[in-house]
Amino acid sequence: MTCDVALESLNDYLDDAVAPPFRVVLEHHFHGCSDCAQELALAREMNAGLAAMRVPQSVPADFRARVLARAAAEAPARSWLHRYIIPAQPTRNPLLRAGIAVAALTLLFSRTPFYGKLMGPPDFVELPHQRVASAYPSDGRPELLFDGTPDATGSRGELNLILQPSADLGKSKLTLERMTDGLACDTAGIVTDQGKVLWQGALAADAPVTIPLHFRVTQPRPQRALFLLETDHKTYRRLLILPSDRPQQSPETPLRGAWTSTEALERIADRFGVVVSTDLTHQRSRVTDLSVKAPGRAIQSLATERGLQWKTSHRIYNVYDATPPRNLTDRK
């Protein structure tokens, strides 16, 4: 057998599509010819590599909304008659044909009061999204909000992260930068040196993007995940504190120690089994001595003491610096 014939049959051989006698001859050749054997090894490696590339990608959260918006924008350009009255495939059903005739007649009398009711174009199904008032309406800083029903006290948690800018921010990228050991994020994304890129696209004013997050908590202690939103000009960070899977709820819980605001919030998350997200820049350890019954009250006390703002979005406590820094790129 010549090398040409062997290489010609290489793919069929790997696809298991050669007859057994020919297979033996081929294998004999591959055994004796180092060039062809090398080519076979490369082909095997290539097939294995291609098989490993079959990882399914998750569809961006706003993909369908954008497709539907484009289709809606395009629809008026098309013939009314074809879009709404005449089906693309002529029907053989006599009843339907009669219906079409009636519809066509109705169109002729389109100035009658019945017209709007009978012939109005069917509207798109509105995709629901949660809108939350912006905490920083003036500087265009995007909100990184968390919503949904956090079930993070168990071994799994599902949360929605909402990116809601109050000004156009252009090309943007959201990365899950770091997580504590014992926390895993099953949300699909591209893994890079900086973390896992969960979403990228254009962020426009008043067009919130919702990214569903799936967490797994494997160790019973408060877990943290740091998110990074990069836009054309700025970088924003947001820390999410998930409680341990054994929230300690007692009638009156003392919180004492020299902690930064984030550490104090982490303890509140742990003690009360709530999820907290923070957007705090200037962190300095300070003595905290609170005796509280409810997470809201604990956060209220902490916020008053340290000049922070807070609000809840569903069962998540969002805590911010009262005055965001001017240069947000310095936020590290």
Place this chain on the structure above:
Amino acid sequence: MQPDEKRIIERCQRGDRAAFNDLVLKYEKQVYNLAYRLTGNYDDANDVASDAFLRVFNSIGKFRGDSAFSTWLYRIVTNVFLDRRKRRLTHPHVSLEAEMTLEEGDLPRQIEDPAPGPEVEAEKRELRRVLQAAINELPEFQRVIITLYHLQELPYDEISEILQMPLGTVKSRLNRARKALRERLASQKELYGE
């Protein structure tokens, strides 16, 4: 064709836009994944997938049910991908490189890996990176045929329906594409000193 699929398609053909919403919902994963595998990056995958759905929206009336709907859909996605290439040839474009460029820093194109960990994983990742670079160098049509066969794992007869060419031609073109990819893989490996 499944009854619910048939119903959705018929409603779409009558211009029911709520049905189009259902159609996108049903197929977005398949379409997006094929687009991602063809283009190799999120930006282009987004464009190809949404252009493909728009083409479906505009021409669903032409779908006669001669082939499976998914075959028809895949044909549209590959055509959108190939048409973009024609456009690029007439209006040269700098894209299709191995990196997506953002204003702040570069993000190397990588394939999603949900469980990064041991060295074996790192090696696999490296192979996939080199392979992706080699695929990016292939002419578009070869990229299409490699994607349909190796990544989508479609049988020859379905590929022949999607590309509307005889089975024999599909096989010979696939063989040529695999050979071209092997050559590029070898040169990529040389380039990265393996």
